[in-house]
């Protein structure tokens with residue numbers, strides 16, 4: 001089943017300034033210099049960025065955070081840029097929507113000042129932080145893998161979880177003295193083949209610690225932790241100054257205020273001189289010595305001197321590359337990622353107070369956090385699932401049954417799920433590396449002549465995050481600029 005929100009995520013244009021968007025057709029004919037437009041595509045919309053128009057130096061494929069960052073920065077360098085985005089909205093795997101009159105984030109949501117790239121964008125455009133409840137819990141629970149729920153007093157919950165987490169990441173500073181150069185210590189490469197589950201097994205944790213920690217790691221893995229690269233997660237802790245408190249604060253406590261991820265994405269795009277085409281699915285790319293030709297699902301041909309691909313890793317097989325991508329890149333695309341995750345919001349009638357629950361795999365709602373609670377609304381809960389395929393998030397009864405294991409008798413009145421795995425333009429949730437594949441992420445990031453590759457999974461730093469997407473867009477701009485500037489210098 002597909003929820004209304006899921007349809008909206010694939011079809012709604014709720015992020016780009018309507019004044020600057022024109023339907024491709026009579027009003028906009030010729031406004032964007034595209035090589036041809038063989039078939040009518042009512043879903044396609046174009047925006048003139050106020051730059052130089054075509055012919056284009058660079059085509060950016062994808063208008064998630066990586067794509068819009070790359071496009072803005074490339075256009076600011078003076079290159080002629082067009083963004084081709086499959087969905088009729090920008091933002092990619094971030095998606096600000098509405099639930100019971102409130103803004104909710106169904107994709108990437110939490111941001112933090114220890115994430116330098118996204119924080120810089122927030123500073124640049126004047127966005128602050130919106131706090132969600134995390135501390136001062138009224139109640140906390142741990143569901144072990146057998147489905148048994150343990151009511152653990154918040155102070156004890158904090159103590160046992162922090163102890164487990166600190167043991168898991170005890171060597172984060174030694175392994176990652178410079179997290180942005182993640183392989184400085186060769187032990188990282190050796191540890192990459194070790195799964196998170198195997199590492200947990202060495203820590204001597206008690207059953208509740210194990211359950212809470214494994215629930216957290218299933219989330220990051222988007223898969224059973226037996227498959228998850230242990231060191232790739234420890235790098236994230238290192239990025240939070242090797243400090244578990246800061247790490248937890250960075251992942252669960254702060255959202256973007258004043259319109260959320262959609263508003264920040266819009267601010268970035270509005271500051272860009274790139275032309276933008278929404279509803280434009282790239283199907284084929286051909287490069288030769290002179291340039292790149294992109295063919296779209298609606299029969300358009302777009303020419304550019306270079307292209308920046310920013311797609312979720314699992315989407316690449318849907319595009320025909322001529323010539324084919326390198327063997328190393330194909331291996332990464334086929335093997336490296338696995339994230340079956342999702343986020344969903346639920347409202348229950350009762351005011352449950354400020355609660356937090358970890359549910360260990362294979363229980364599906366791995367982390368359940370109170371977002372809002374009072375006697376009028378009851379409680380709004382946000383669940384993060386590492387393995388959404390364990391439950392049908394649109395099955396109200398199934399979701400209610402899961403919540404009743406923790407809060408007996410609760411009445412769930414509304415739910416808001418989003419299935420990123422079933423969405424053809426993501427096919428996965430956040431980036432996560434399988435054991436043994438973290439060390440290969442540069443294969444995905446490496447340019448192949450006129451084709452450049454960005455996207456959160458290619459980031460040196462916060463690769464499961466919005467921050468990693470922005471970082472990768474900055475890098476892609478630098479690489480493309482070097483290539484085209486050198487070419488221009490050679491050609492006089």
Ligand SMILES: Cc1cc2nc3c(=O)[nH]c(=O)nc-3n(C[C@H](O)[C@H](O)[C@H](O)COP(=O)(O)OP(=O)(O)OC[C@H]3O[C@@H](n4cnc5c(N)ncnc54)[C@H](O)[C@@H]3O)c2cc1C
Pocket residue numbers: 061062063064065066067084085086087090091092093094106107108109110111251280281282283310311312315319341342343420424425426428429430431454455456457463464465466467468469
């Ligand atoms: C449920 C969920 C929760 C998350 N939680 C957090 C969090 O709390 N904090 C955080 O920082 N990060 C979080 N993330 C991760 C974060 O959202 C991503 O890492 C980041 O948004 C990825 O950006 P990107 O630009 O690399 O890729 P994307 O956002 O996926 O952008 C790629 C774009 O390419 C487009 N595209 C795909 N195929 C084609 C095609 N053929 N032609 C043209 N365009 C195409 C897509 O429509 C998309 O817009 C979460 C992600 C999910 C899904």
